[in-house]
Structures are given as structure tokens and as C-alpha cells.
Amino acid sequence: MQDYPQYRSQQKIIHWLSAVVVILAFLIIMFKIILSQFLGGMPNIYLLHKSIGVLVFILTIWRIKVIIQYGIPDVLDKHQRLQRILSKSTQGFIYIFLLIVPLSGYLMSSRPLNFFGIISIPAINVPNEFYQFFHTTHLVSSYLLAILIMLHVIGALYHYFWVKDKVLQSMLIK
Ligand code: HEM
Ligand code: HEM
Numbered sequence: 698m699q700d701y702p703q704y705r706s707q708q709k710i711i712h713w714l715s716a717v718v719v720i721l722a723f724l725i726i727m728f729k730i731i732l733s734q735f736l737g738g739m740p741n742i743y744l745l746h747k748s749i750g751v752l753v754f755i756l757t758i759w760r761i762k763v764i765i766q767y768g769i770p771d772v773l774d775k776h777q778r779l780q781r782i783l784s785k786s787t788q789g790f791i792y793i794f795l796l797i798v799p800l801s802g803y804l805m806s807s808r809p810l811n812f813f814g815i816i817s818i819p820a821i822n823v824p825n826e827f828y829q830f831f832h833t834t835h836l837v838s839s840y841l842l843a844i845l846i847m848l849h850v851i852g853a854l855y856h857y858f859w860v861k862d863k864v865l866q867s868m869l870i871k
Contacts, residue, residue, distance in 0.1 A: 701863035702770035707763055709870045715756045715795070722749045723843065747802065748813040754799040757792065772867040787849050794842035801838060805831035 704712070725732060729742045736742060773781050803810060803818075805828055810818040823831075856864035 702772050702867055704770055704868050705763070705767055706870070708760070708767075708769070709868060711756055711760045711763065712868055713870065715753060715760065718749050718752050718756065719795070719842075719846070722746055722753060723839075725749065744811055744814065747806075747810055750799040750802050751810065751812055751818070753795060757795040757799075760795075761792065770867060772864050774862070784852060787845055787852065791842065791845050791849060794838050794845065797838045798835065798842055801831045801834040804828075805835050 725742060725746045729739065729746075733739045733742050736745065773784060775781075804821060804823065807820055807822070807828060809820050812818060853865050853868075856862055
């Protein structure tokens with residue numbers, strides 16, 4: 698038995714898979730010009746970016762379902778009130794943006810979304826001015842998500858190297 702709370706293995710898998718796909722979605726769009734030379738042009742870059750974004754959305758819905766079903770372990774010291782508030786609010790906003798970013802990406806396009814070239818997800822027809830709104834939402838929310846993830850990773854490393862508690866270990870796959 699462990700002497701510290703652990704996330705369920707399902708939660709760990711979702712966490713690390715989400716981390717990989719979210720970072721991939723960012724990297725693909727940041728290095729789109731270089732990558733398009735290796736991946737057969739810009740349309741393939743967008744196909745990949747959008748399909749990975751859909752994976753992020755599916756993983757987030759699964760994540761929320763697991764949390765509703767099993768809850769999340771209480772890994773932080775009960776006396777560290779400020780730390781608990783900061784950590785929980787960062788995580789809360791990450792959940793919200795993990796839904797808003799892919800949804801706004803989907804809604805800002807008037808063309809069907811081709812999921813990895815296998816499934817075509819029809820576009821939702823919205824008035825023209827809304828496309829612009831969702832476009833701006835996608836850009837702003839994806840940058841806010843990037844900032845939150847950076848704070849989150851700094852927090853996890855702070856616990857591991859500075860506080861030297863078991864917060865990081867609670868999320869590591871053994
Ligand atoms: C978690 C998932 C996603 C992340 C982190 C993400 C992030 C980003 C970022 C950082 C940009 C570049 C913004 C800029 O040019 O300054 C971008 C652009 C774009 N994203 Fe996403 N995105 C995600 C999901 C999606 C999805 C699901 C779709 C569509 C279904 C999508 C469609 C697009 C398109 C078309 C652009 C290009 C916009 C332009 O060039 O003006 N994204 N995304
Ligand atoms: C190297 C990168 C990362 C490390 C070291 C890390 C570490 C951790 C740790 C230790 C926890 C448990 C903390 C607690 O319960 O207070 C956690 C939870 C969480 N992390 Fe990360 N994380 C990383 C990347 C990410 C990324 C990229 C995302 C967003 C996609 C993310 C989203 C979350 C969320 C939403 C939680 C709350 C619990 C859950 O639903 O899984 N993390 N992370």
C-alpha cells in the first residue's frame with residue numbers, strides 16, 4: 698500500500714495522454730510551415746491539428762465522466778489553504794479551456810471536419826459574424842490554456858523539487 702493518495706490508473710492514462718495530445722496540437726500549429734514540407738502541405742497540417750483537437754475534446758469528456766464517477770484524490774496538505782486554492786482553480790480553468798479550445802476551433806470553420814481522413818464531422822452553420830467570434834475565442838483561449846499549463850507544470854515541479862512531497866508521484870504511472 699502507498700502512504701500517499703494516488704490517482705486511479707484510468708485518470709493517470711487520461712492525464713498523460715491529454716498532456717501529449719494538447720502539446721502536439723500546439724507544436725503542429727507553431728511549426729506548421731516547417732512541418733508542411735514533410736507532411737504534404739498545409740491542408741494536412743490543419744487536418745492533423747483539428748483531428749488531434751477532437752481527441753483532446755473526447756479525452757476531456759472521458760476525464761469529466763471519470764471524475765464524476767470516482768472523484769479526485771486529495772493530494773495537497775490540508776493546512777496549505779492558498780496552495781489548495783491556486784492548484785484547484787488552475788485545474789478548474791484547465792478543464793474549462795480543454796473544452797472551449799476544441800469547441801471554438803470546430804465552430805470557427807464553415808467546412809466539415811475530417812477526423813484523420815476517416816470520419817467527416819459536418820460543420821454547424823452559424824451566421825458569418827459568429828465565425829469571427831469563434832476564431833478570436835480559439836486564439837485567445839488557446840493562449841490562456843498554454844499559460845495555465847505552464848503554471849500547472851511549474852506548480853508540479855515546485856512540489857517535487859522544493860516542497861518534496863508526493864504530489865507528482867500521485868500522478869505518475871508505476
Ligand atoms: C486542444 C486543442 C487545440 C489547441 C491547443 C489549439 C491551438 C491553436 C493555436 C495555438 C492556434 C494558432 C493561433 C495563431 O495563429 O496565433 C490554432 C489555430 C487554429 N486552430 Fe486550433 N487548437 C486546438 C484544436 C482545434 C480544433 C479542434 C480545430 C478545428 C476543428 C482547430 C482549428 C484551428 C484552425 C483552423 C487554426 C488556424 C487559424 C488561423 O490560421 O487563423 N483547432 N489552434
Ligand atoms: C510535464 C507536464 C505535467 C506534469 C508534471 C503534471 C503533473 C500533474 C500532477 C502532479 C497532478 C496532480 C496534482 C493535484 O491533484 O493537485 C496533475 C493534475 C492535473 N493535470 Fe497535470 N501535469 C502535466 C501536464 C498537464 C497538461 C499538459 C495538462 C492539460 C492538458 C494537465 C492537466 C491536469 C489536470 C486537469 C489535472 C487535475 C486532475 C485530473 O483531472 O487529471 N497537466 N498534473
